Amino acid sequence: MTREQRRKTEGFIALLLCTMAAFFGLFWLVYILGDVLYHGIEALTPSLFMSDPVPPGVEGGGLRNAFVGQILITVFAILIGVPVGVLGGTFLAEYARGRKIARLISVLSDIMVSVPSIVIGTFIYAIMVKPVGHFNGWAGAVALAVIMIPVVLRTTEDMLSLVPWTLREAAFALGAPYYKVIVQIVYRAAATGILTGILLSIARVAGETAPLLFTSFNNSFFSLNMQQSMASLTVTIFQYAMGPYHTWHVQAWAAAFTITLFILILTILGRLIIKWRYR
Amino acid sequence: MATGLKKTPMDAIFLSVTAIASFTVVILIIGILYVLISESSLAITKFGFIKFLTSTDWNPVKQSFGALTNIYGTALTTVLSLVIAVPVGIGIAVFVTEISPNFLKGPIGVAIELLAAIPSIIYGMWGLFTLSPVMSKFIEPFLKKIFAGVPIIGILFQGMPMGIDILTASVILSIMIIPFTASISRDSFNLTPTVVKESAYAIGATKWEVVKNVVIPYSKLGVFGGVVLSLGRALGETMAVAFVLGNNHKITTSLFDAAATVTVTLANEFTEADTDIYLSSLFYLALVLFAMSFITLAIAKYFLIKAESKYSR
Numbered sequence: 392m393t394r395e396q397r398r399k400t401e402g403f404i405a406l407l408l409c410t411m412a413a414f415f416g417l418f419w420l421v422y423i424l425g426d427v428l429y430h431g432i433e434a435l436t437p438s439l440f441m442s443d444p445v446p447p448g449v450e451g452g453g454l455r456n457a458f459v460g461q462i463l464i465t466v467f468a469i470l471i472g473v474p475v476g477v478l479g480g481t482f483l484a485e486y487a488r489g490r491k492i493a494r495l496i497s498v499l500s501d502i503m504v505s506v507p508s509i510v511i512g513t514f515i516y517a518i519m520v521k522p523v524g525h526f527n528g529w530a531g532a533v534a535l536a537v538i539m540i541p542v543v544l545r546t547t548e549d550m551l552s553l554v555p556w557t558l559r560e561a562a563f564a565l566g567a568p569y570y571k572v573i574v575q576i577v578y579r580a581a582a583t584g585i586l587t588g589i590l591l592s593i594a595r596v597a598g599e600t601a602p603l604l605f606t607s608f609n610n611s612f613f614s615l616n617m618q619q620s621m622a623s624l625t626v627t628i629f630q631y632a633m634g635p636y637h638t639w640h641v642q643a644w645a646a647a648f649t650i651t652l653f654i655l656i657l658t659i660l661g662r663l664i665i666k667w668r669y670r
Numbered sequence: 671m672a673t674g675l676k677k678t679p680m681d682a683i684f685l686s687v688t689a690i691a692s693f694t695v696v697i698l699i700i701g702i703l704y705v706l707i708s709e710s711s712l713a714i715t716k717f718g719f720i721k722f723l724t725s726t727d728w729n730p731v732k733q734s735f736g737a738l739t740n741i742y743g744t745a746l747t748t749v750l751s752l753v754i755a756v757p758v759g760i761g762i763a764v765f766v767t768e769i770s771p772n773f774l775k776g777p778i779g780v781a782i783e784l785l786a787a788i789p790s791i792i793y794g795m796w797g798l799f800t801l802s803p804v805m806s807k808f809i810e811p812f813l814k815k816i817f818a819g820v821p822i823i824g825i826l827f828q829g830m831p832m833g834i835d836i837l838t839a840s841v842i843l844s845i846m847i848i849p850f851t852a853s854i855s856r857d858s859f860n861l862t863p864t865v866v867k868e869s870a871y872a873i874g875a876t877k878w879e880v881v882k883n884v885v886i887p888y889s890k891l892g893v894f895g896g897v898v899l900s901l902g903r904a905l906g907e908t909m910a911v912a913f914v915l916g917n918n919h920k921i922t923t924s925l926f927d928a929a930a931t932v933t934v935t936l937a938n939e940f941t942e943a944d945t946d947i948y949l950s951s952l953f954y955l956a957l958v959l960f961a962m963s964f965i966t967l968a969i970a971k972y973f974l975i976k977a978e979s980k981y982s983r
Contacts, residue, residue, distance in 0.1 A: 402878035412761025419845045420785045479692035500695050502967045507906025513956040514702045517709050570684035598789020601908040632795045658787040
């Protein structure tokens with residue numbers, strides 16, 4: 392083999408391996424999604440959303456308590472996490488723009504985004520469950536909010552930084568104080584971006600399980616009381632999938648299907664908005 | 671930036687509210703550290719630091735706790751998953767940036783992002799019901815047949831393939847972290863100036879030689895940062911491995927054995943801890959995990975920042 396041929400063959404093999412890697416990744420995505428779809432759809436019944444769990448062995452029953460609990464915990468997490476995240480991001484991108492402190496908090500937030508969520512679960516357990524003496528829905532909501540804050544904060548900071556500085560100067564020239572400029576000009580210009588960040592952060596926390604295990608725990612009964620332990624879809628999936636009953640497994644697949652669908656729709660929506668707004 | 675502007679009382683209020691909001695991140699990090707240390711103080715005084723990290727004893731009945739089996743499990747699954755995920759992730763990045771026709775770039779990018787968006791509990795459940803039977807019936811017996819007789823490597827493939835073991839957990843973990851490695855490598859590759867690549871092509875380099883000798887050396891800082899970030903992610907992953915790892919507090923040498931990671935131990939035992947010292951040891955474990963992942967992520971961030979400032983020059 393000549394030198395040229397060897398180089399060509401080597402290149403061909405290497406590029407072939409890279410192509411195979413790409414299809415390897417695609418393969419898992421299709422396999423996992425296909426599996427969740429296949430098992431989930433056949434288990435999807437109206438009673439899944441309408442009725443509460445029944446004792447194992449009894450036919451029927453659903454996961455209404457888990458759906459409602461999941462929604463309550465997530466909504467309260469959003470109500471706590473989004474304002475703090477957006478305001479914090481505003482400080483970094485506006486008042487502290489270019490300062491060392493902004494850089495530091497920004498880096499710390501990036502690290503916080505990837506800190507193991509189970510550690511946050513143990514932290515909230517120590518400050519919100521142990522003093523009260525029992526698991527409660529609020530602790531779950533706060534744990535999710537803690538995960539959400541750095542995500543929203545960073546995207547808000549990035550989105551506000553994209554707004555041209557001249558836009559602010561134009562408003563300053565009219566005599567507007569800075570807070571008015573931020574609220575009425577900068578927020579409006581960056582609204583879609585911030586909204587996308589919020590959507591993606593909801594997608595991130597909606598599938599979290601580990602931080603809920605020690606905070607909101609689980610509840611086999613329908614409950615709207617945030618002061619008591621509360622069921623969530625993800626913890627229910629964990630309990631049901633590890634459990635011994637076939638009916639539990641079927642319901643776990645249905646719950647997995649619903650939550651995956653919800654998260655994928657949010658993610659795709661977020662990407663589409665970014666693409667449409669910032670192309 | 672806003673000096674010399676008209677100051678109103680509202681402005682001061684808004685400034686302080688946003689400042690407090692952004693400092694919550696700092697408060698949270700310090701708070702987590704403080705709470706974890708104070709909750710684990712009982713275990714820290716009883717077992718010390720070195721002894722806790724090097725003891726393999728995890729015995730709730732005798733109330734004696736050491737973290738080594740957990741740390742061993744975490745390290746082993748993390749390293750194995752990186753062995754699979756890093757080449758695949760970099761391969762995907764090369765494919766997307768250099769090989770793929772334009773119409774495929776978008777869809778594959780989206781697919782990688784979706785893979786990253788799937789919650790870890792779905793990975794775990796899928797691993798338990800779908801991957802684990804496949805592993806125990808086909809892949810693990812196959813590996814055993816090939817490698818079990820080979821000296822040294824053979825140790826890794828001893829025992830009965832059950833599907834609930836280190837290998838299955840590592841495979842799931844690797845699928846989870848492929849997207850992180852791939853997307854950061856892709857972003858770093860994309861930053862290579864076209865001119866540099868074109869000059870290499872002009873002197874007759876093949877596409878692979880350009881990737882190997884120009885693109886990868888140019889973007890190695892970013893790629894390395896991405897790998898370390900994936901490592902940090904894998905360290906703290908809980909639900910994806912909780913289903914398929916068993917909860918076995920032993921140092922095992924075979925990939926077909928059940929094991930325990932720090933996260934799996936926390937997930938399985940935290941709500942069952944019935945004595946103060948047991949709970950305190952679990953908090954200690956959480957503290958060790960927090961410290962490990964924080965340091966890893968900080969290193970990753972350091973390399974990514976360095977890479978960023980190098981490219982923006």
